[in-house]
Amino acid sequence: NAGVTQTPKFQVLKTGQSMTLQCAQDMNHEYMSWYRQDPGMGLRLIHYSVGAGITDQGEVPNGYNVSRSTTEDFPLRLLSAAPSQTSVYFCATWVYGYTFGSGTRLTVV
């Protein structure tokens, strides 16, 4: 039982490049979400999904896309990376409390 698995752990992108942050869970949880963590700002919700085929925007959705084709996977896409997207990204599933992945540290130069 791996819980929530995020890949990659570290990534450096150039401005304008695209990439996908992967998130997979093996707990059969319906609810999944993506947060970003910036210094001094806590965690902020980007997008979330309440089940396969259903996604919605959180507090800071601009510049990010998501899809949920299966219960297990919830990828986060950056279509055109910007330096403002330099952050640590956490994927999480929810039942009674959040189970977070280990995070992806993204740097956009």
Place this chain on the structure above:
Amino acid sequence: AQKVTQAQTEISVVEKEDVTLDCVYETRDTTYYLFWYKQPPSGELVFLIRRNSFDEQNEISGRYSWNFQKSTSSFNFTITASQVVDSAVYFCALSDQETSGSRLTFGEGTQLTVNP
């Protein structure tokens, strides 16, 4: 709009001291949920506690205790006899009834350093 304030950005204590982390929240909802999470230096986020707005009983779990007071909109977290392993960033978070906790508003976090 919901808001969580953790006014203590950093706290430094010596091992075995007691330490209280403050959390003040704002919400217009009558039913809501409060949480604490721990983020050790390794970076993962660990769920500590969830409390709903109708349950004002204080809770104790080992060296950890939580004091929820609706009258002052506070949900403070106390570590008794702190240990070096308690060094981490601690986040308080709030959600509303509709989402029942699945969408959280986090505070900015308090960096706790416990020195030997």
